[in-house]
Amino acid sequence: MNQHEATGAGTGTDTGTDTVAAATPADERYRLTHNSQIGTVLRDLSWQKCMLSVRTRTGHQFVTSVLHVDPVNRTFMFDWCNADAERQSLMTSEENAFSGLLRGVPVNFMVGQPAATRFEQGPAFVVEFPEKLYHFQRRRHFRARTLVTKGYRCEIRSAGNALLCLDIADLSLSGVGLRSRSVTEEQLPVGTTVARCRLDFRELGKVELDLQVVGHWLVGHDDNAIHHFGCAFVNPDGRMENFLQRLVFALELAHRG
Template sequence: MSLQDSPEQSELDAGALPDDRYRLTHSSQIGTVLRDLAWQKCILNVRARTAHEMVTSVLHVDPASRTFVFDWCSTEPERQALLASNENAFSASLRGVPVNFMIGTPEITQYKGGPAFSAPFPEKLYHFQRRRHFRARTLVTKGYVCTIKMSDGTALKLDIADLSLSGVGLRSKTVDATQLPVGTTISGVHLDFGALGKLDLSVQVVGHWLAGRDDSAIHHFGCAFSNLDGRMENFLQRLVFALELASRG
């Protein structure tokens, strides 16, 4: 366990299954969340139906026309993937609370003299309940990985989506709920955050949900930490703070 190799420096989501408790369908409610994402300058992860992933941010929200504007892609392949997809899944963390929604194919527009995308409000938006601890999301470009050693000797690898003092959010295209059933407690879990540090601990799977369909579907798992000691909690605090700083650029 290390944070940038110094002993002194040495929560999708720990989450819930999407259901009616967290689903917003009224345009005024959806607009409020989108405006909050813009105001907080939140980073949004976007996954196209073609499995291309990118990051963006909400630039402007127009409640009257029920449309919002989001930032231009950083590369041409990302732009092409976004415009070729009729299902683009967005996920973000708003004050530590997961937000998820899906839109169709956006339109190209101009915003403050530069290219951007415009889209109607999503028909539904999931705004999950607040957790006990702040959750720092990871950027998809960082490639942080969780390795889980199973009892039969096999190893499962999942992407780390977010981290809090109480749990970690994982996602995978190949690992599903049959391999990690909700309620399962697993020891021998290795979290690799690259230069920021590595952790070995035990977790319990407390939630699973599926985003997208067919070949582009992503399994999200919420995992709660088991039996943390004080030293591990102190390290987690510094790691969550470091991840939040990194996500804000």
């Protein structure tokens, strides 16, 4: 959710099939199995143009990137491989392991046998979503993503007393991830501390907290660009932490449902 939470834990940084196939029990807390969660990570990989290492069952390896994600059909396209040996190995392998970094955080997953397709007049591969995806969140606390359809919002009063409304992307005990098409880094620069921000989780409840903006990144381009903000909570008391813990648990249950 934000850079302030990173602890530098070194889990999940290996590449290759063994990384995915032999995940340790400690890694299971980072396992995503819900299609909406997996689709979100794949879209992030595409938007950020992240480079991914692919290793086939026979040990052939090459580098690719996610080109397009289709959440309805639960498939995604990735870049073509021009090397004959690697391409043939990939297209005949039932186990192909992907690994890479998303904003410095390791992502690992396994897919089955892909098919050849076309993307923007060029050759590409298409394959079904993985059954599970490991997104190793190197943070003090677990981050629960929100469902976009719920419409959870954060209201912030800027220094000029303007009301800024952003969508809530995720929540942990340490902070909250926000996103907006209209609120920019100029309005919420990194380092800004804002008092009494209102987080509205609708049926789950509302809460007011002080926030500090600790990270900003832009996803997409031009009119489709979305500003993402990582915000840390400023000195929440014990009662507030208990409420936040219940919220995180409820959000995670909603995703699993």
